[in-house]
Amino acid sequence: MSGRKRRGEGGGSPGRLDTAGIGAEHHLIGVYRVVEPPKRLVYTWRWKNEPDAPETLVLAKEN
Numbered sequence: 001m002s003g004r005k006r007r008g009e010g011g012g013s014p015g016r017l018d019t020a021g022i023g024a025e026h027h028l029i030g031v032y033r034v035v036e037p038p039k040r041l042v043y044t045w046r047w048k049n050e051p052d053a054p055e056t057l058v059l060a061k062e063n
Helices: none
Strands: 015-019 024-029 032-036 040-047 056-061
Antiparallel strands (some): 015 024, 024 040, 032 040, 040 056
């Protein structure tokens, strides 16, 4: 996965996901909701070419 990221809450996260060997490329977008390094990161993402698709909310935290 690659992409440009604006770090910090409210920053964007456009990206690209390449599937190795298949030749397919998928674009995604999202927003950082909470950034508390190194404790917690909360962000959303969805496929860019499907504007009506629901967003996925991801919570990553250190135990």
